[in-house]
Amino acid sequence: MKPASFDYLRPATVADALAALAAGGDDARVIAGGQSLMPMLNMRLVQPRLLIDLGRLEELRTLRVEDGWLSVGAAVTQAEVLARRTLAQEVPLLAAALPWVGHFQTRNRGTLCGSVAHADPSAETPLCLVATGGEVVLRNLRRRRTVAAADFFLGPLTTVKAADEIVECIRFPLARPGSGHAFREQSMRHGDFAIAACAATVDGERASLAVGGVADRPTTRSWPLVAGGLPPDLDDALNAFAWDLGGDDDQHATARYRRDLVRRIGRTVLEEALSCRR
Ligand SMILES: Cc1cc2nc3c(=O)[nH]c(=O)nc-3n(C[C@H](O)[C@H](O)[C@H](O)COP(=O)(O)OP(=O)(O)OC[C@H]3O[C@@H](n4cnc5c(N)ncnc54)[C@H](O)[C@@H]3O)c2cc1C
Structure with missing residues (x-):
């Protein structure tokens, strides 16, 4: 597929880029790497009249x-x-x-x-x-x-x-001394968008889990450590978090499967983050 026609501007300064963006209003878009925008242009999901390229601005x-x-x-x-x-x-x-x-x-x-x-x-x-x-x-x-x-x-x-x-x-x-971090995700193939992604941090007296791919935006929950370890009722807490995230059935996975990933991968990354504190 081919995009609708547009003008292309490669400004020399950020100020020039911002001026063009302000003047272009809803008809203008910036482009950086183009790895999300180009497919959207090709499918004509967006049809800006002007593309302003930020990719070569040394200031950025x-x-x-x-x-x-x-x-x-x-x-x-x-x-x-x-x-x-x-x-x-x-x-x-x-x-x-x-x-x-x-x-x-x-x-x-x-x-x-x-x-x-x-x-x-x-x-x-x-x-x-x-x-x-x-x-x-x-x-x-x-x-x-x-x-x-x-x-x-x-x-x-x-x-x-x-x-x-x-x-x-x-x-x-910057990561604080004594903190621990772990990341895992489940996707159809490596390099595909995540069906569910879990990022855990253990810092000070708290453990936090952030989840992507389930709710409509990245969402975090945190719990106090108990005697330096994960809370004894962590499975219940993860189950409640998984239900609160919602999540829909789509062509990649059911909402039920996504909740299961949050429970299982969530526990795994929290344990990894706790054990790799520096
Ligand atoms: C085959 C393939 C696999 C991919 N897999 C993944 C994946 O697994 N995980 C993942 O996260 N991403 C994935 N991506 C997307 C990739 O990470 C994109 O690079 C990223 O989503 C957008 O960055 P970009 O610089 O390419 O932005 P662009 O495509 O240039 O722009 C994307 C949007 O952001 C706006 N924009 C860009 N930069 C700015 C800025 N500085 N200020 C304001 N607006 C801006 C644009 O106007 C546009 O609306 C994949 C892409 C491809 C093609």
Whole structure:
């Protein structure tokens, strides 16, 4: 299939990109890696008149630690983050989850910020951002604002981002000493979107589980540790969480199967996170 015709702009600066986005209104879209947007264009699910390419803006090619956060700019690809040698120490959950995002070919172009802006409920990057307590930095022509990841996602492909804003960068808090992290997912094949994905963190006196692919957005629940271990009624707690997540039957799995994955994978990753505390 072929997309409807559109104009293509490769701005020289972020300010130029934001000006074009503001002027274009609902007819304009930004494109980063194109790994989600191009299929949508080809299927004519979206038909913008103007595409504004963020992918080559050096200002957005930032990947650095600042003030206790790992900051990932909008032009940084999934492959570039995965190749960072210190990633497993800085954000171990992201290091564990990124290899599950698509394939190396798609990771060479796809960006973390694009995945967050796209807000697929099964995507691993939004899940990690919510699970770690990360932030989304939004920018338009007039201002910059920071939104907690837990407040950013509203539902499938829906966020609090306004049409004239870009995701300038996302920020993951650095893992604290003594914390433990684990990630697992179930998908039809490696590289497919998750049927259910579970990200666990054990930090201080609490254990947290974030789940993607079941509810309409990444969702977290946490429990106090009991005598340094997981709560004795964890199975009941996971069962209640699985039912609260809802989840629908679709062509990939039934809601019942998804609940079962939350119970089983949830327990596994919580145990792994507890046992690998550093
Ligand atoms: C074969 C295949 C398998 C895949 N498997 C997975 C998978 O298992 N897990 C997974 O999570 N993803 C998967 N993906 C999607 C992939 O991770 C995409 O890279 C990602 O969802 C979007 O990032 P992008 O940079 O390609 O964004 P684009 O496709 O360029 O854009 C996606 C959307 O976000 C908007 N956008 C992009 N960047 C910004 C920004 N900085 N500010 C504001 N809006 C922005 C665009 O306007 C568009 O609406 C797969 C893709 C393919 C083709």
